[in-house]
Amino acid sequence: MGRVVKALDLGVDGLNVSLHSDSIYWRARVRLQSGKWITKSLKTESEKDATVLAVKLHTELTLNGSSTSKGKGHSFRKLADEVIKEIESNPSNNKSEKHYASLITKFTEHFFKDLEIESITNKNIQDYYRWREATYGALSKSSLNKHNIALRKVFTRAIGKDIPIRIDLRNLENNGSKANPRDAFTLEEIDRIQDHLIATKKTSPNPNERETAAILFDIMEFILCSGVRAGEEYYNVKWGDIQITLENGIPALRVIIKKGKTGPRAIIVRTSFIAAINQMAKNFPERTKDDYLFRFKDGTRPSKENISRYFTNVLKRLNIRLEGESVKTLYSLRHSFITWHLIDGIETFSLTKQCGTSVSMLEKHYEKVKVEDEIARLSGITNISDKSENEYSATKEASEKYKKNADRLYKELLNNCKERGFP
Secondary structure (H helix, E strand, O other): OOOEEEEEOOOOOOEEEEEEOOOOOEEEEEEOOOOOEEEEEOOOOOHHHHHHHHHHHHHHHHHHHHOOOOOOOOEHHHHHHHHHHHHHHOOOOOHHHHHHHHHHHHHHHHHHOOOEHHHOOHHHHHHHHHHHHHHHOOOEHHHHHHHHHHHHHHHHHHHHOOOOOOOOHHHOOOOOEOOOOOOOOOHHHHHHHHHHHHHHHHHOOOHHHHHHHHHHHHHHHHHHHHOOOOOHHHHOOEHHHEEEEEEOOEEEEEEEEOOOOOOOEEEEEOHHHHHHHHHHHHHOOOOOOOOEOOOOOOOOOOOHHHHHHHHHHHHHHOOOOOOOOOOOOOOHHHHHHHHHHHHHOOOHHHHHHHHOOOHHHHHHHOOOOOOOOOHHHHHOOOOEOOEOHHHHOOOHHHHHHHHHHHHHHHHHHHHHHHHHOOO
């Protein structure tokens, strides 16, 4: 064996990783439970890959060597597969629950494989943490919580089958990095962004950019008027999901969010969006209930990724992206909706139904915002505190159209609903 060119200190007892002069590949020396050391080539020239492979090799060898009932224990993979099948077979499970199944497959099952769950110790869990960080980087506290829930599900399955485990599930690591909160936009920032989009869709020499600016304008308006999530929730709205009704003489614009993160829900959209939806109806006179709401004039749809990317570029041009305590994104429009309505006194429970979240999440992330009682204001019919309708409408352009033509626009779309079942 040649001389040691470089050695890595991974902080794992019984594991040495080094590069030698007689080989281009990294090697790992692992001390087994018996005290015997074995050396194996990791078959990689990459220091990063060597770190991952060495930790994984150490775990496999020490776990296999520590099992006193080798061949009679319970495979981690088998128990993990049972948990995954149970999650996937339940149609009532939401996206969050299904996400745990993917975490089990990608992380815990991939690492522990067929190792016997009875043999896994707290030290082995620490090895798993090192492997995960070396492979995927540091996780935020929020992500670590989700990973811990996924890991607990497998061990809880074992406990339910009276299989003894050797780890303390209460002490799973959660010292990840703090996730960057997404600030809400100020009204002045919203004005600047939408002024820019209005100018772009009118004056840009690039027809594709003109259309992208126009559709982003409508998407912004919709999120700011409803509080939906920037992603699947706005992207999958179809004309057939929209209803316009008159309740005691007051017009109401309602939308069914079928692909919500926490399941389907019905929402109320502020009336300042009526001008935008009326214009979209004119752009697509032959629309059907199964057509998506946000489309280019040729009927095609931009990808969610392109919309988010274009929005980010607009923020960079306007020097808004890094203002405040954190980086702003398209998702920050939802935070703006929630923040403004909490400031105005909308009752927390009403916002949880509107936004598809929980009271605890609102209290956790918006604890500084004053909360009072008033669900009726979600529709935007009444004035908001002492602020003018123009201050709180999603856009200046739509607000002016709303003030001048609200009755006419509602009647047109209401007639459409009566004739065909959607606006």
